[in-house]
Amino acid sequence: MIINKEGIRDPEGEAIKNYIINKVTDKVKEVKAGKYLSFSVDVKEESEAIELVKKIAYEDRLYNPIVHRIIVRAEKIENGSN
Amino acid sequence: MIINKEGIRDPEGEAIKNYIINKVTDKVKEVKAGKYLSFSVDVKEESEAIELVKKIAYEDRLYNPIVHRIIVRAEKIENGSN
Amino acid sequence: MTISLSSYELELIKKELKREPKEEELKVIDALWSEHCSYKSSKVFLRSLPSEGPNVVMGIEDWQDAGAVDIGDGYAIVMKVESHNHPSAIDPFNGAATGVGGIIRDIISKGARPIALLDMIRVGSLRHERNRWLLKGIISGIGFYGNSIGVPVVGGELSFDDSYTDNPLVDVACVGIVRKDKIIPSVVKKPGLKLVLAGLTGIDGLGGASFASRKLSGEDEIGAVQIADPFAGKIILDVTLEIADKVEAIKDLGGGGLAVAVTEMANGLGAIVNLDKVPLRVKGMKPEDIIISETQERMLYAVKDENVKEVCKAFEYYEYPCAVIGEIIEEPKIKFLYEGKEVVSLPSSLLLSPPIYVWGIKEDGEQKINEKPNVRIEDAIRNIVTSEDLVNKEWAYSQFDYEVGTSTVIKPGEADSALLLLPNGKFLAIKGDANPDLCVEDSYECGKAIFAEAYRNLATVGARGIAAVDHLQFGDPKKPKVYAKFVEAIRGISEAARFFNIPIVGGKVSFYNENSKGEPIKPTPLIVMAGLSDKPFRPSIEEGLDIVLIGI
Amino acid sequence: MKTAVIKFPGTTCEIDVLKALKEAGVESNIVGYKDFDPDKFNAVVIPGGFSFGDYLRAGSIAANTETMKKIKEMANEGKIVLGICNGFQILVESGLLRGALLPNLKMRFISKWVYVKVVRFDTAITKGLEKKVLRMPIAHAEGRYYLDNLEEAEKLAVFKYSDEKGNVKEEVNPNGSILNIAGIANEEGNVIGLMPHPERASFKLTSPDSQTDGLLLLRGLRK
Numbered sequence: 001m002i003i004n005k006e007g008i009r010d011p012e013g014e015a016i017k018n019y020i021i022n023k024v025t026d027k028v029k030e031v032k033a034g035k036y037l038s039f040s041v042d043v044k045e046e047s048e049a050i051e052l053v054k055k056i057a058y059e060d061r062l063y064n065p066i067v068h069r070i071i072v073r074a075e076k077i078e079n080g081s082n
Numbered sequence: 083m084i085i086n087k088e089g090i091r092d093p094e095g096e097a098i099k100n101y102i103i104n105k106v107t108d109k110v111k112e113v114k115a116g117k118y119l120s121f122s123v124d125v126k127e128e129s130e131a132i133e134l135v136k137k138i139a140y141e142d143r144l145y146n147p148i149v150h151r152i153i154v155r156a157e158k159i160e161n162g163s164n
Numbered sequence: 165m166t167i168s169l170s171s172y173e174l175e176l177i178k179k180e181l182k183r184e185p186k187e188e189e190l191k192v193i194d195a196l197w198s199e200h201c202s203y204k205s206s207k208v209f210l211r212s213l214p215s216e217g218p219n220v221v222m223g224i225e226d227w228q229d230a231g232a233v234d235i236g237d238g239y240a241i242v243m244k245v246e247s248h249n250h251p252s253a254i255d256p257f258n259g260a261a262t263g264v265g266g267i268i269r270d271i272i273s274k275g276a277r278p279i280a281l282l283d284m285i286r287v288g289s290l291r292h293e294r295n296r297w298l299l300k301g302i303i304s305g306i307g308f309y310g311n312s313i314g315v316p317v318v319g320g321e322l323s324f325d326d327s328y329t330d331n332p333l334v335d336v337a338c339v340g341i342v343r344k345d346k347i348i349p350s351v352v353k354k355p356g357l358k359l360v361l362a363g364l365t366g367i368d369g370l371g372g373a374s375f376a377s378r379k380l381s382g383e384d385e386i387g388a389v390q391i392a393d394p395f396a397g398k399i400i401l402d403v404t405l406e407i408a409d410k411v412e413a414i415k416d417l418g419g420g421g422l423a424v425a426v427t428e429m430a431n432g433l434g435a436i437v438n439l440d441k442v443p444l445r446v447k448g449m450k451p452e453d454i455i456i457s458e459t460q461e462r463m464l465y466a467v468k469d470e471n472v473k474e475v476c477k478a479f480e481y482y483e484y485p486c487a488v489i490g491e492i493i494e495e496p497k498i499k500f501l502y503e504g505k506e507v508v509s510l511p512s513s514l515l516l517s518p519p520i521y522v523w524g525i526k527e528d529g530e531q532k533i534n535e536k537p538n539v540r541i542e543d544a545i546r547n548i549v550t551s552e553d554l555v556n557k558e559w560a561y562s563q564f565d566y567e568v569g570t571s572t573v574i575k576p577g578e579a580d581s582a583l584l585l586l587p588n589g590k591f592l593a594i595k596g597d598a599n600p601d602l603c604v605e606d607s608y609e610c611g612k613a614i615f616a617e618a619y620r621n622l623a624t625v626g627a628r629g630i631a632a633v634d635h636l637q638f639g640d641p642k643k644p645k646v647y648a649k650f651v652e653a654i655r656g657i658s659e660a661a662r663f664f665n666i667p668i669v670g671g672k673v674s675f676y677n678e679n680s681k682g683e684p685i686k687p688t689p690l691i692v693m694a695g696l697s698d699k700p701f702r703p704s705i706e707e708g709l710d711i712v713l714i715g716i
Numbered sequence: 717m718k719t720a721v722i723k724f725p726g727t728t729c730e731i732d733v734l735k736a737l738k739e740a741g742v743e744s745n746i747v748g749y750k751d752f753d754p755d756k757f758n759a760v761v762i763p764g765g766f767s768f769g770d771y772l773r774a775g776s777i778a779a780n781t782e783t784m785k786k787i788k789e790m791a792n793e794g795k796i797v798l799g800i801c802n803g804f805q806i807l808v809e810s811g812l813l814r815g816a817l818l819p820n821l822k823m824r825f826i827s828k829w830v831y832v833k834v835v836r837f838d839t840a841i842t843k844g845l846e847k848k849v850l851r852m853p854i855a856h857a858e859g860r861y862y863l864d865n866l867e868e869a870e871k872l873a874v875f876k877y878s879d880e881k882g883n884v885k886e887e888v889n890p891n892g893s894i895l896n897i898a899g900i901a902n903e904e905g906n907v908i909g910l911m912p913h914p915e916r917a918s919f920k921l922t923s924p925d926s927q928t929d930g931l932l933l934l935r936g937l938r939k
């Protein structure tokens with residue numbers, strides 16, 4: 001997941017909250033929009049998958065570290081993990 | 083998370099895989115790109131949060147059921163869950 | 165956040181105030197005295213540019229605002245050029261996009277409807293991965309904003325040189341149209357007007373003006389990142405044009421945030437601003453951050469009491485924040501109040517008159533290259549046709565909606581200048597030109613040459629130049645060789661403008677463009693010229709036509 | 717009776733559409749999305765642009781508005797509803813037209829003049845049309861039409877990207893849409909959506925070959 005850092009504004013999340021969510025509920029306090037990338041990685045361990053994805057994300061500029069932060073999570077699937 | 087259903091082309095995921103990832107590793111088998119939305123919801127239970135977000139997503143068409151599928155996950159934070 | 169004021173300037177401030185300035189006050193002065201806002205290193209020379217002419221309806225007031233020229237039938241065009249170089253170096257997509265947002269707000273703050281955008285992009289060679297990343301982000305950022313806001317990008321330049329590797333140049337220009345008698349000033353003439361602010365203020369873009377007025381430090385510049393929100397920009401555009409009749413002055417919030425907008429709008433009069441009234445995006449902002457925040461998509465209006473309601477109602481329709489935050493006062497002081505306390509109280513005159521500098525000048529001792537280089541003609545041709553500069557630019561302009569407005573007669577890629585149909589039935593030609601390679605060798609000749617080139621480009625679509633804006637982009641002005649180039653370029657541009665009798669109605673200066681080794685970019689003055697024609701023109705090339713070359 | 721040209725926040729083409737409708741002899745007005753009274757109009761055009769910034773997905777937020785509920789009622793009464801570009805996206809997002817408009821396969825905004833072949837002549841804007849291949853510009857980032865049922869898509873299709881002669885082929889498909897679809901209509905033919913901009917092909921001076929194919933379509937709204 002790639003989202004804007006804390007403090008950096010997120011017009012998309014704001015617009016979704018103001019123009020859609022607020023019209024139907026007041027329980028949602030904040031909406032943040034970002035990009036979701038899922039990688040099927042062919043490695044043994046979850047930690048290895050996380051390391052690899054982090055490395056790719058950083059070195060190949062899948063995100064801009066000045067603006068974004070990333071959240072990396074792994075999950076085992078049959079033949080790989082994401 | 084909103085992503086394309088199986089079988090619908092995801093040019094962004096494909097491009098990231100072909101032009102970026104494949105140059106550095108062959109361990110990544112598939113990349114899928116989608117939209118990530120995080121909601122801070124003011125409810126007691128995680129299950130309640132999931133229900134609410136699912137309902138909003140479906141009724142307010144945060145996704146288009148013809149082409150997308152969604153993954154909803156919850157996580158407790160100090161005063162709400164996402 | 166760092167303060168860029170020099171020790172000399174700090175002394176000056178203390179002497180004027182006869183007291184120690186408060187922390188908050190220093191930040192306000194720092195913003196107003198930044199190079200970006202005050203032109204302290206360039207003003208002396210900029211005054212030599214010819215800015216008058218019989219068709220000039222609004223000249224340049226302190227080089228801040230867009231200028232306007234009469235085009236007949238009761239209409240005027242408003243034009244302006246800007247760069248967003250430093251923000252684009254750290255976040256190309258948002259940096260370029262917010263550049264477009266800024267230039268559009270400059271045009272609408274005159275009450276004019278923006279009708280055309282140009283983008284002039286310079287990056288390092290695409291052989292480097294990072295430059296490709298930069299260029300992709302820049303082009304999609306410009307498209308993102310321009311397309312969303314519904315102003316066609318009708319032309320520009322795209323060229324490559326390794327001197328821009330760490331410091332790309334992202335220049336955008338905009339032309340707007342307005343009824344001549346409906347042009348809105350940016351400054352007020354009398355006290356008592358209410359200050360109305362539209363848009364939320366956040367902590368993004370803290371200290372951007374001073375960021376643009378120094379070298380890129382490479383450290384975490386998060387405060388300087390500004391996120392583009394073209395949707396909000398579009399609301400600002402639509403509403404501003406809707407209420408233009410009901411306001412006395414309009415000012416875009418750009419570099420230096422509220423501090424600069426309020427002070428410049430008061431223009432020597434005073435103002436009281438109640439910071440508690442400013443609609444905030446995040447809770448718990450410090451008062452000084454509210455004052456200098458550079459959050460995009462905000463606009464300041466000076467409004468008569470009786471019109472305030474109507475102005476804010478127009479924003480309410482779009483569920484866009486709008487608030488009365490203060491008032492113009494007689495006493496020539498700029499005051500910011502927070503929770504009932506005065507956090508800033510500074511004389512307008514101090515803020516508006518920073519020290520003016522003329523830095524040392526040293527001519528480049530190097531021999532100018534006059535002899536013909538010894539190249540084989542085959543190699544020369546191969547080099548030229550394979551040059552990155554000369555490839556088809558469709559990849560770039562096909563990402564821009566150049567048709568919106570249904571007025572684009574000559575579209576990108578069709579000729580050397582764009583041509584647009586105006587509401588009075590005339591045709592507007594517009595083009596931007598620079599020539600950094602020539603400037604390296606002789607920046608005086610270069611100043612003349614780029615002006616003439618812009619004029620020729622307009623001529624290729626049958627138009628005659630009527631007004632120009634210039635953008636001067638250089639390295640560190642305190643380096644004598646850089647400064648010498650700067651001064652020479654202005655001399656060249658001035659001379660050409662006088663020769664063609666075309667007034668320069670606006671411009672912009674951007675210093676401190678350097679790579680990570682501290683080497684300046686190639687000197688890159690740039691001219692954007694607008695011209696008029698009575699007839700439409702459409703190039704049509706067919707077999708059997710003769711080729712004629714004019715000139716020696 | 718008149719045609720309403722709806723302006724959502726972020727709509728950019730309402731003035732162009734109004735100008736073109738005038739040129740086509742269609743009586744019309746621009747109407748703010750909150751001020752829309754469906755009883756006053758017998759047709760509605762949803763113009764292009766970036767309604768609500770196109771946040772989330774192109775057209776998705778506008779599709780959620782009260783305005784669209786009113787437009788649905790109009791459509792059910794058999795009145796004409798035309799969505800151009802973002803308008804098409806809104807119609808699809810609101811379920812008034814079937815399918816989805818996905819991001820272009822090239823993953824970027826594409827602005828260019830294209831040819832489309834008209835393949836259905838039972839819709840409000842293509843009835844009686846003599847010209848079969850039209851030239852109009854497109855300008856969008858999310859225009860890849862998709863429907864999970866090819867047969868149905870074939871039935872709904874009104875416009876298909878083609879070459880100058882009307883050959884529908886993969887090479888001229890700018891965005892990767894299924895069956896080269898550029899526009900569709902409901903079965904009744906009163907709700908039509910298309911990605912190309914007819915209003916931008918309605919003026920001699922700004923059309924590349926001085927053709928005004930867009931007017932041929934917009935005239936269908938003349939009553």
Ligand SMILES: Nc1ncnc2c1ncn2[C@@H]1O[C@H](COP(=O)(O)OP(=O)(O)O)[C@@H](O)[C@H]1O
Pocket residue numbers: 282283284285317318319320321322553554557560561575576577578579580581582
């Ligand atoms: N960055 C850009 N944005 C929009 N249009 C561009 C851009 N760069 C070039 N163009 C357009 O592409 C065409 C060719 O550009 P170019 O080869 O640079 O011509 P020139 O040498 O006359 O500047 C012109 O119509 C120009 O306006």
